[in-house]
Amino acid sequence: MRTSWADSVGNSASENAAIGSSNNNGLARPSRPTYVPPHLRNKPPSADPPPTLPSNDRVAYNGPASGSRWGGGSRPDFGHQGYSSGGAGYGSGVRNGGGGGGWNNRSGGWDRREREVNPFGADDDDAEQGSTEQENTGINFDAYEDIPVDTSGDNVPPQVNTFAEIDLGEALNANIRRCKYVKPTPVQRHAIPISIAGRDLMACAQTGSGKTAAFCFPIISGIMREEYLQRPRGARTVYPLALILAPTRELSSQIHDEAKKFSYQTGVKVVVAYGGAPINQQDGRATFELVLGGQPATLGLRELERGVDILVATPGRLVDLLERARVSLQMIRYLALDEADRMLDMGFEPQIRKIVEQMDMPPPVRFGKTKLLLRLASDFLSNYIFLAVGRVGSSTDLIVQRVEFVHETDKRSHLMDLLHAQRETETRVKQALTLVFVETKKGADALEHWLYSNGFPATTIHGDRTQQEREMALRSFKSGKTPILVATDVAARGLDIPHVGHVVNFDLPNDIDDYVHRIGRTGRAGKTGLATAFFNENNLSMARPLAELMQESNQEVPAWLTRYASRAPVSGGKNRRSGGGRFGGRDYRRDGSFSRGPSTDYYGGVNSSSGYGVPGGYSGGYGPAGVTSAWD
DNA sequence: AAAAAAG
Known part of the structure; x- marks a missing residue:
């Protein structure tokens, strides 16, 4: 059923806010990110250690307070006036530790940006606008227009209708133009503002509906804002800020390629890690890729050591890297699980649990025997917003x-x-x-x-x-x-x-x-x-x-x-689809059939009068409420 | 039972 388009995107920003205080109460972590004031940014760290920002340092992503690095100079149609947070003024383009000091793992900064292979190849019109029309993309945008979208949760941020409404940053906007994305798809219209607002999100949408971009844009944009974060630099350990997990190697590879396009010349480094060859022999690229040419398909340890902001991985390889302490997830602020329900189906749950436990996230809520995806949501997400997007062509029967x-x-x-x-x-x-x-x-x-x-x-x-x-x-x-x-x-x-x-x-x-x-x-x-x-x-x-x-x-x-x-007998089990059919899934919190854990706050809104922000409720024509779910 | 993912 369509539920299996489920993706969970957990934006850890809000959660970090929640645990900030507990960290202050003695739970010292060796790797707290450190704020670097603008006047110190080009100095080596050893010379003048920057002051540590208190517990709320990681909330920076949450909303306007983070300031806008993209205040001016934007192109009229994609530009955004920004929040003009005067004093903050994180100078765009300022990089630390250009190889020497190692303030963060994004060594090279501008230098690397210039060396970067252009993933848009010969087609790149240098992001000039006007020359691109949507027919070039081959995407039939009309097929997207009448897709129903359903959201639920507390205080759902309003959708946007254009990329221009979102302050994603000029470099990312340029890549959006290069990709010839004219306007956001339905899942993007809803998911991007939700994620930008620092909210956790579970989104069920068909791949091909623009879902990858929907979770990549906020991650890339957020990381660009957080360049001042100091990451510890062990000799061999890297500290990515975002993690994207996918169930198959090919899917990871595909996500990596897309993320690479979106992050071109943003200074955000994307690396992919999956199995299939001994990683020690993968010196930056797999051997077969050396033979055949083309982009490196999977990373070598050396490639990884050069630093990574967004790590795309299959669970097995990531666990391997964690066990070897080549990767630390302590600095992870964004987590996206692609095909989340599928990964659980496939028995990845122990690995995913192991992975998520290593992240700086709130302690899981304990549940008894509950539905798999609900358990995932309850353990990994916090007061999340549920977003279900109808199938592309659900009404046009493509x-x-x-x-x-x-x-x-x-x-x-x-x-x-x-x-x-x-x-x-x-x-x-x-x-x-x-x-x-x-x-x-x-x-x-x-x-x-x-x-x-x-x-x-x-x-x-x-x-x-x-x-x-x-x-x-x-x-x-x-x-x-x-x-x-x-x-x-x-x-x-x-x-x-x-x-x-x-x-x-x-x-x-x-x-x-x-x-x-x-x-x-x-x-x-x-x-x-x-x-x-x-x-x-x-x-x-x-x-x-x-x-x-x-x-x-x-x-x-x-x-x-x-x-x-x-x-045939009426099967209540695996083959049974949940009702409706227009959406990719449903919000379990609406079922009210699960036993809630001790931390009721995670479900703020379940019983609250604020409801789910969808007047009229779920049954508004989108399918019967209370149907058995195929996720049982 | 089979599929996927670490080697």
């Missing part, structure tokens, strides 16, 4: 879904028929990409081999392949060299592959969530797509949820599927 009854033994020939038909209709030079999902890694290899030997250029991606093979396969698919990709669920979530015209569920998943994610690989960025599913007697448990889903999205449901669905 994905045409078909189900066909295909016996197990007929699947291959049936797939062949589909591919042949596709070949004939596509007279274009470049064939639309076809993504074929299977259940097992073995099955993926077998099908790929069979396709290949039958004249269809195919490749495969799954967890038994080396990271080198995985990335090669993805590149080959994206480039159209092998326009058929056979994949396991490793590719089901989050991956943004343009031009996927057809998703085939060769083997249906056992979970309707996974189905929704898989078909979401097509119909992206407002484009239309086709999704074909092979259904047979092995998929009986999926009949009902599939039929319901298709009905909700105005698809033609074959009569035979409806019959299977009506025969």
Whole structure:
């Protein structure tokens, strides 16, 4: 179900405010950030140690008090008058410790900025405006316009309708122009001001809805404001300020690439860390990348040692780095969990817990047996705002879904028929990409081999392949060299592959969530797509949820599927989607069915008269309240 | 049962 687009973005700023006092009461941390007054900023630290700011030093991000480094000189359409907090005047561009003193880990400052590889390549128009129109992006913005958005929580900051309304900083604004983002998508309109206000947020939105930018912009902007933060500099330990976790290596890589674009020439350094090769051999870039060229796919320790502001990682590798004390999370102020519910599904919870425990965040609220995502939210987020964004194209039906009854033994020939038909209709030079999902890694290899030997250029991606093979396969698919990709669920979530015209569920998943994610690989960025599913007697448990889903999205449901669905027992469990269908999830606090922990304050608003800021309540047409959640 | 993620 759509709930699994869930992402949690925890902006730790507000929480740090909460624990500030307790730190003052004796819980001395060796690595408190230190305020550097403007007149001392270019001095080496040893010469004149800056005074330590008291407990509220980390609240700086919270609102106007942080001052604006971008007061003037902005371009008229993106500029913002700023808060003009006169005296503060953190001079933009002032960097400390250009390599020598090590005030923070962003060594190099302006120097490095100039050396930075331009991720926008030849297309870069140097962020000049006017020359860019939205048709260049290939994004069908109209498809975004009527997406319903639902927010709940205390004092939800109002949405913004333009990037110009938000004071993100000139360097970031320039990158937004380079990306040709004309106006914020719905999730961005809501999530950015929430995050900028220092509030915790749980957002459920489809990948491809601009979600990555939604959590990256506030992080980058916030870090740019906090350059005066001193980070300890151990010989080998780095202290990132933001952490973004993702469930698969490819997704981390994709997020890293995007974050890199957004932070170009901001002085904010983004590094990605994931498994697939021994990190000691990764000297700045993986060996295969040296062979193939291109951007470094994964970091080496040396690269990491040069400092990092935003660390993008898969949980396994990060735990490894933590155990080796190469990374410390004591300075983390922003945490984003991409595909949060998926990571929990996949059994990452112990690792995530271990990771989060190392951060300077408030102690977790203890819960008994509660819903997984609620537990996550309660432990990691504080008085958060819940944001649910409807599917892109939820009303325009950008994905045409078909189900066909295909016996197990007929699947291959049936797939062949589909591919042949596709070949004939596509007279274009470049064939639309076809993504074929299977259940097992073995099955993926077998099908790929069979396709290949039958004249269809195919490749495969799954967890038994080396990271080198995985990335090669993805590149080959994206480039159209092998326009058929056979994949396991490793590719089901989050991956943004343009031009996927057809998703085939060769083997249906056992979970309707996974189905929704898989078909979401097509119909992206407002484009239309086709999704074909092979259904047979092995998929009986999926009949009902599939039929319901298709009905909700105005698809033609074959009569035979409806019959299977009506025969199937009403499942209350895993396959059951929570009601409504328009949104990616729901706010658990509304259920009122969980036992609250001792610290009721975390849920300020649950019982308070201020309510959730949505007059009329949740059931305002967006689905029945109190439905069982698939997150159970 | 299978998928993912540390080696």
